[in-house]
Amino acid sequence: ETMRGAYQSCIQKRATVEKMETWEKMVKNESEGFLQVLIQKYLKNKISYEKLEQVFQTVDDVIQPGDLFITVCVDVDLEYKITNPLDYESSKFTLTQYLVSVIGKYFYHWNFESEDGYHVFVIKTDKNTTVLELKHILEEVKKEKISLIVASMSKPYKGLKGIRRSYEEARKLFEVASAAGSNAFAMPEEIRE
DSSP states (O other), rough: OOOHHHHHHHHHHHHHHHHHHHHHHHHHHTTTHHHHHHHHHHHHTTSSSHHHHHHHSSSSSSSSSOOOEEEEEEOOOOOEEEEEEEHHHHHHHHHHHHHHHHHHHHHHEEEEEEESOOOEEEEHHHHHHHHHHHHHHHIIIIIISSSSSEEEEOEEEHHHHHHHHHHHHHHHHHHHHHHOOOOOOOOOOOOOO
């Protein structure tokens, strides 16, 4: 009888270990999408900083001590939605797809649509000069792809807490850019220089 109990206990422990290993593999394999959802929930105040920090401690090598975060908010000017409603949605789709591919080519990032409908990119970098590269990308988009763009960009902020700071700054600046209308690009003074 004791042997049977010990056997059952071993089988249960083994099943628990296998479940944990499967969970870890899934998190590692699907970490990009998983982390994107977590970042989005964190920025929408649906999970706490502590929970986010816990997850990032489990997923190795995603955030290094010197990492900086920059948030870019971008959309097609809302006025265009009124003057050209049919082309607005396709322009918005084109803009998003283009930025996902270009930003993705150069930077590790997470992106999602905000509750207000504009697109948010949280970019991870280890260089302050990334803001200039992103500024250049957005200026190229205005010239080449879609001229009626409204965008904002934060300064780079350090560490996991920097994600929230960059997002809040870019969001406030985006409100300013939206009020200014077509072709507005809001960013902190330090970046403009």
